Amino acid sequence: MSHSSHLDDLAGIGRDSRRGGYSRHVFDAAELELREWFTAEASRRGLSVEVDRNGNLWAWWGSPGPGAVITGSHLDSVPGGGAFDGPLGVVSAFEAVDSLRANGFTPSRPFAVVAFAEEEGGRFGVPCLGSRLLTGAISAERALNLRDGDGITFADAARRAGLDPERFGRDDVALERIGTFVELHVEQGRGLTVPVGVASSILAHGRWRFTFTGEGNHAGATPIADRRDPMVPASQLVLAARRAATGGARATVGRLVPNPGGTNVIPSTVDAWLDARAPGSAETRSMVEEITAAAGSAAADEGCEVRVVEESYGDTVHFDPALRDELAEILGGVPALPTGAGHDAGILAVHVPTAMLFVRNPTGVSHAPAEHAEPEDCAAGVVALAAVLEHLAR
Known part of the structure; x- marks a missing residue:
């Protein structure tokens, strides 16, 4: 055969x-x-x-x-x-x-x-x-x-x-x-x-789970100024990952899960997973710290909270x-x-x-x-x- x-x-x-x-x-x-x-x-x-x-x-x-x-x-x-x-x-x-x-x-x-x-x-x-x-x-x-x-x-x-x-x-x-x-x-x-x-x-590479927590609410009845929308800092995480990946490093947000996930619903939480890789461990860790800081700042600006958990890592x-x-x-x-x-x-x-x-x-x-x-x-x-x-x- x-x-x-x-x-x-x-x-x-x-x-x-x-x-x-x-x-x-x-x-x-x-x-x-x-x-x-x-x-x-x-x-x-x-x-x-x-x-x-x-x-x-x-x-x-x-x-x-x-x-x-x-x-x-x-x-x-x-x-x-x-x-x-x-x-x-x-x-x-x-x-x-x-x-x-x-x-x-x-x-x-x-x-x-x-x-x-x-x-x-x-x-x-x-x-x-x-x-x-x-x-x-x-x-x-x-x-x-x-x-x-x-x-x-x-x-x-x-x-x-x-x-x-x-x-x-x-x-x-x-x-x-x-x-x-x-x-x-x-x-x-x-x-x-x-x-x-x-x-x-x-x-060197690893995976990190970012959980953004805000306030679930109605997409039509909630004015923008009154929102604490966790999707906003989650989107900033994606952009921060792209900005931080320089000099041969790679950073990717390939999975994002809003809860409850309705089209006309402001999510109460959003989970996003970051995959980060770089030639050395120090570079990988430094990049993730930069991305995490950006995500934290974006969450605070939106009145949300973010929790970060390292799910796996390899030197x-x-x-x-x-x-x-x-x-x-x-x-x-x-x-x-x-x-x-x-x-x-x-x-x-x-x-x-x-x-x-x-x-x-x-x-x-x-x-x-x-x-x-x-x-x-x-x-x-x-x-x-x-x-x-x-x-x-x-």
């Missing part, structure tokens, strides 16, 4: 008719169907499937053990996301196994394909939740109490998916098995001009330089490039040698339906991944 047809196997799962693209969120119907697909693909190859205590999926080639070579990515998406972000890395991992076997290779080290849970944070708000739980970067108590837009807790969603919330938390058994982790991913900008490259670093990640250079050399001197996107590989990099391979994205678009990679570049990614895995697992 060709590479493109493997991705085609997933093409009908989680399509979003309203947004376009795909909406596949942890423990929803689409993501559970993708988990079934993962298990079936692993079983078809004779790989043994394990669901760890945090809901991450592992497909072992041979017996689990320490010093393992691990590859894979995630299966979930952002709301209305593209077809490649996440699934490409999992599909490519299975195909790399096929390629290695076809060439008569058997790993000398423990080897597994992994699919991490809730990488995008599309349902419960915290990205890389499966890898954060595994490494202890987030506490089980905080994670289990996260709520989705319908008020369902992560604990309840996990329970409905057949998992035991009491077992969630740092997983030293799983972590200590990982000797090296390599994640293949579609490149999420226009930085790659050849089919395959390697990652050098990830920008700048510099991937293991020796491993990065080693893999680039194996692949014939492919370029190394930084990325502004977060990944499970970045969470694991604090604990184990970690690397990423990127496959060229000709549109430069990601987290949207126009995200793309050409079939021949995807095939080149499989060849590159197989070469890297053979080198590491021999």
Whole structure:
């Protein structure tokens, strides 16, 4: 079966008719169907499937053990996301196994394909939740109490998916098995001009929730001078984010929820989420402080209040330089490039040698339906991944 047809196997799962693209969120119907697909693909190859205590999926080639070579990515998406972000890395991992076997290779080290849970944070708000739980970067108590837009807790969603919330938390058994982790991913900008490259670093980044509180009232009966409209400072937050993002930094307000949300109603509260990223932690923090100050001033001018909660944060990640250079050399001197996107590989990099391979994205678009990679570049990614895995697992 060709590479493109493997991705085609997933093409009908989680399509979003309203947004376009795909909406596949942890423990929803689409993501559970993708988990079934993962298990079936692993079983078809004779790989043994394990669901760890945090809901991450592992497909072992041979017996689990320490010093393992691990590859894979995630299966979930952002709301209305593209077809490649996440699934490409999992599909490519299975195909790399096929390629290695076809060439008569058997790993000398423990080897597994992994699919991490809730990488995008599309349902419960915290990205890389499966890898954060595994490494202890987030506490089980905080994670289990996260709520989705319908008020369902992560604990309840996990329970409905057949998992035991009491077992969630740092997983030293799983972590200590990982000797090296390599994640293949579609490149999420226009930085790659050849089919395959390697990652050098990830920008420092985080998410902040701004809750503006004013006075709900009638849109027609309330004079402008008498209003305390939280939508006004929320709109100023959007503009402040744009002004503050300079010198390679990025700041985005991509989600805004007014309550109660009526066309002829002045909202009583508005929640807005800020995504902020910059090359260094100090720059990211400074930018968020500037944006927060502007939001506070705008709220005061409107007679409103604002509360800010940091929902997630990750410092700048510099991937293991020796491993990065080693893999680039194996692949014939492919370029190394930084990325502004977060990944499970970045969470694991604090604990184990970690690397990423990127496959060229000709549109430069990601987290949207126009995200793309050409079939021949995807095939080149499989060849590159197989070469890297053979080198590491021999």
